[in-house]
Amino acid sequence: MADSDTSKDENNNPEVEIVPAPAAFKSDVWKHFGFAVSKNAKGEKVVDRQWTMCKHCHSKLRYNTGNTSNMRSHLTTHHPEKFADSLTNQVLSGQKTLKEAFSTTMPHNSARAQEITRYIAEYIACDLRPFSAVDGKGFKRLVAKLEPKYHMPSRAHFSQTVFPALYRETKERVMLNLKQSECIAITTDGWTSRATHSYITITAHVLTSEWEMQSYVLQTRQLSESHTGVNIAEVLKSAVKEWGLDKIGTRIAVVTDNASNMRVAVKEAELSPHIRCFAHRLNLAGLKVNAVSRLLGRVRRVASFFHRSSTATAVLTTKQKLLNLPVHKLIIDVVTRWNSSLDMVERYLEQQQAVAAALLSDELRHKSREIDTLDTSDIANAEDLVKILLPIKKATTVLCDESQPTISLISPLKQMIQDSMATDNHGSNAIAQMKAAILKDLTDRYQGEDEKFMQESSALDPRFRTLQHLGSGEREDVFERIKFKASQMQQQVKNVNAVP
Secondary structure, three states: OOOOEEEOOOOOOOOEEEEEOOOOOOOHHHHOEEEEEEEOOOOOEEEEEEEEEEOOOOOEEEOOOOOOHHHHHHHHHHOHHHHHHHHHHHHHOOOOOHHHHHOOOOOOOOHHHHHHHHHHHHHHHHOOOOHHHHHOHHHHHHHHHHOOOOOOOOHHHHHHHHHHHHHHHHHHHHHHHHHOOOOEEEEEEEEEOOOOOEEEEEEEEEEOOOOOEEEEEEEEEEOOOOOOHHHHHHHHHHHHHHOOHHHOOOOEEEEEOOOHHHHHHHHHOOOOOEEEOHHHHHHHOOOOOHHHHHHHHHHHHHHHHHHHOHHHHHHHHHHHHHOOOOOOOOOOOOOOOHHHHHHHHHHHHHHHHHHHHHHOOOOOOOOOOOOOOOOHHHHHHHHHHHHHHHHHHHHHHHHHHOOOOOHHHHHHHHHHHHHHOOOOOOOOHHHHHHHHHHHHHHHHHOOOHHHHHHHHHHHOOOOOOOOOOOOHHHHHHHHHHHHHHHHHHHHHHHHHHHOO
16 A cells, blocks of 8 residues: 555544555646545555545545546635645646647647648749748738747748758659650740849740640759850750750750840750740831831830920820820830830820820920921821731730740731731832831741741641641642651651561
8 A cells, every 4th residue: 555644634633544646647636635545344454546535624525537627626616725826836847837738839840830831832932932921020920820839930941941842842743744745845035134134044845645735944044154155055955954855855846036146056055946936026027117216216205205294294184185085194115125116106196186285385385395296297107107017916916815825826927917018009118118127027037947847837736727828839738748747757656666
């Protein structure tokens, strides 16, 4: 039998022998309760585990194994001060209260914590957020509301641990998809950041076994050296090797802009076929005619004048209302993008009456002496210019509306633009020169094998399979070439299957 205590109750009743609870009983109530000792018929001391006894008042309570509720209720009702002292001592000794126990953070290596950390990393990557997002007060409050036990890691943990692991996992998955693809095309373009650092981005495009297009940005690398074709070629070759594209055993088609250094780079990297961006080509065609450049320059000066002066803007707004014209601001174009030039000319033609009235007003007359309004012939040329550029804008809109534009679009759109540029006896010499420049530019850029490749691509697209944009002779030639290539592919398959 365990060592027993003898004690008097709070009312000084005779001593009662109480056996302490076993050490395995961890509840705080056992500091105030034990088991009473009694004598059996033989006079031997025995401990009755079905009853507990309060050490303070010797009250006996029925005890069910593991259930201490009645003892805790007794202490709270009859000995609250003693029970409170006991709880205080436990807190001071380091034992957690219920509130503390439920407010503890989950271990950072737990499955739940790792899952939340990964989703935060994917949020940063997918939405292109900075690492400092995890330090944001509002973001921390949001996460704490969703999961109070989660402890937000530092931005260094994300940048040095989480993201490298996520990148390796994603890269392995992308490389596997690329390896399983039979046809691959890459697009590449150079660009400059706001900090004037030059970069080159390379994206791969593949068709899955379910004929779904998937695109992967393989890399965006800083290009600090000179942007020569040779240097860009080294970047292309490095990317092809790093992502295992050189081991796939198929030709890699490349789409770039129309710069000469890109043409040299693709040739040096031994990639083919090389397709130059049609939308980029349209942006460069036709605006280098001197008469057109002068016309755009005059419209640009007028628009810039109204943009610089708040007084001029207010006067223009007043004239627009008096003439019942839309209250629109004039547009200033980006000189390397003809579509913005078209928008600028269209807006000027819409507002030409209001512009002329504003420039002749008393408030602006002395300020606008260096501004020349367009005369009748200029207005006629501007209207013709809009008519010429509208088909090109339509072609560009078609390309931009396509979420995944393909090469099959080029041949029909090119033919549509060429038909709209047919020369006639109407219009000025400047307009005729512009039409000739656009026709020559498109003809020079897409001819020979490039043109044949685009025509064949259009024939394989269900939207253009009849090749209505071509003459009957050209259509037959395209169909014959496709039949010949199909028979070659069929023979290659037979040869492969015949190998033991």
